[in-house]
Amino acid sequence: QKEVEQDPGPLSVPEGAIVSLNCTYSNSAFQYFMWYRQYSRKGPELLMYTYSSGNKEDGRFTAQVDKSSKYISLFIRDSQPSDSATYLCASSSGGSYIPTFGRGTSLIVHP
Amino acid sequence: GAVVSQHPSRVICKSGTSVKIECRSLDFQATTMFWYRQFPKQSLMLMATSNEGSKATYEQGVEKDKFLINHASLTLSTLTVTSAHPEDSSFYICSATNNPGRDYGYTFGSGTRLTVV
Numbered sequence: 650q651k652e653v654e655q656d657p658g659p660l661s662v663p664e665g666a667i668v669s670l671n672c673t674y675s676n677s678a679f680q681y682f683m684w685y686r687q688y689s690r691k692g693p694e695l696l697m698y699t700y701s702s703g704n705k706e707d708g709r710f711t712a713q714v715d716k717s718s719k720y721i722s723l724f725i726r727d728s729q730p731s732d733s734a735t736y737l738c739a740s741s742s743g744g745s746y747i748p749t750f751g752r753g754t755s756l757i758v759h760p
Numbered sequence: 761g762a763v764v765s766q767h768p769s770r771v772i773c774k775s776g777t778s779v780k781i782e783c784r785s786l787d788f789q790a791t792t793m794f795w796y797r798q799f800p801k802q803s804l805m806l807m808a809t810s811n812e813g814s815k816a817t818y819e820q821g822v823e824k825d826k827f828l829i830n831h832a833s834l835t836l837s838t839l840t841v842t843s844a845h846p847e848d849s850s851f852y853i854c855s856a857t858n859n860p861g862r863d864y865g866y867t868f869g870s871g872t873r874l875t876v877v
Contacts (some may be wrong), residue, residue: 651803653803655803656802658793685868688767688871690851691870691871692764692766692853692855692869692870692871693804693853693868693869694868695866708827737803737804741806746860747794747809749868750803750804751803752801752802752803753803754799756803
């Protein structure tokens, strides 16, 4: 079992839809949770990070962590075609600062 | 914000030759750089961690003699794929940080698409 599991998709939604992207993880030591966006043939860019459980909002993006169920979510409101990309979740523990990545979910927002 | 430049963005080489990929931190001093490999629709797989002025730490299963990493300055790390073979074709990405104790927010380069023919 991989430490961070993520459905690769693709997930196709119409413009304006609310998008829900999810990951599960198995390592109880993970405390830091990140979401990266990766456009085709580019390196990942950090979207959001959270520490421990809870929600964090940044504009149209909301990150949610439920440590009791080891579930990580990213919500995108009012999705735009420019949001079309691969979204990678990542987690790390307090002892090891190197993140473990999920395989990414491909999101397609069509006009 | 922090910027990491990676070159080349794409390279095609013949089997048996060596290829060097550069990773530069443009506006900060990167005490630690990471090298990843990514296959299509797969997650980023950490290959090695390099700290300026010291030998790189390779992940299990990564051949250190095949993937030579040099981090000679605080702004430059290089990955050399030696005697490349078609199975080495992949997307290679570096990331850098000036605060390795921080558990988030590493800056990534734009990646290098290596094709070995």
